[in-house]
Amino acid sequence: MGKVVDRTGLVYGRLYVILQMGLTKDRKAAWLCQCSCGNTVIVSAGSLRSELTQSCGCLQKERAGDCATKHGMAGAWKGRSTPEYTAYCNAQARCNNPKCDKYKYYGGRGIKFLFTSFEQFFSEIGLRPKGTTLDRINNNGNYEPGNVRWATKAQQNANKRAPNGRKIPDVLSTPYAPELPVVSSTSIPYTARPQ
Numbered sequence: 475m476g477k478v479v480d481r482t483g484l485v486y487g488r489l490y491v492i493l494q495m496g497l498t499k500d501r502k503a504a505w506l507c508q509c510s511c512g513n514t515v516i517v518s519a520g521s522l523r524s525e526l527t528q529s530c531g532c533l534q535k536e537r538a539g540d541c542a543t544k545h546g547m548a549g550a551w552k553g554r555s556t557p558e559y560t561a562y563c564n565a566q567a568r569c570n571n572p573k574c575d576k577y578k579y580y581g582g583r584g585i586k587f588l589f590t591s592f593e594q595f596f597s598e599i600g601l602r603p604k605g606t607t608l609d610r611i612n613n614n615g616n617y618e619p620g621n622v623r624w625a626t627k628a629q630q631n632a633n634k635r636a637p638n639g640r641k642i643p644d645v646l647s648t649p650y651a652p653e654l655p656v657v658s659s660t661s662i663p664y665t666a667r668p669q
């Protein structure tokens with residue numbers, strides 16, 4: 475295998491490269507990409523470079539006449555249906571939108587949403603492990619780099635009972651779902667992600 479070219483942040487068609495997810499079975503770099511339709515896919519470096527893969531599969535579906543997936547404006551890659559993106563939007567609303575029912579517990583008590591992009595948020599927190607939701611490590615802190623994690627309900631309750639500033643040991647603070655396997659296919663649909 476040659477030197478891995480850093481493709482983070484590059485755009486291939488509808489795919490925005492988020493981060494490297496290990497190697498494919500044939501020892502090529504595998505990249506986690508966000509498709510503009512909201513799906514997340516893992517694509518090999520070769521498929522990106524050769525422009526063989528330019529979407530999660532939605533492009534081919536559309537070309538085949540299946541327009542089930544609506545796309546936003548050109549160049550927009552923000553996911554609209556991944557649990558990660560939904561969590562990002564909801565947290566932003568809790569802090570910034572006084573009309574949100576939970577605003578009083580967040581924005582209303584000074585909690586700020588300090589991520590400036592979904593990309594920044596995602597590279598900080600990674601894929602959401604099953605059974606977890608977005609949590610702040612310091613319950614009185616902001617949504618910001620270093621203070622977010624995916625946590626189970628039990629972990630979050632323990633966190634709330636903790637005296638201020640005391641960090642509770644957490645088993646789910648690993649940045650990315652450890653069970654995510656290396657794949658050899660050029661792309662897998664988001665829904666096929668292992669649970």
Ligand SMILES: [Zn+2]
Nearest residue numbers: 509511530532
């Ligand atoms: Zn797509």
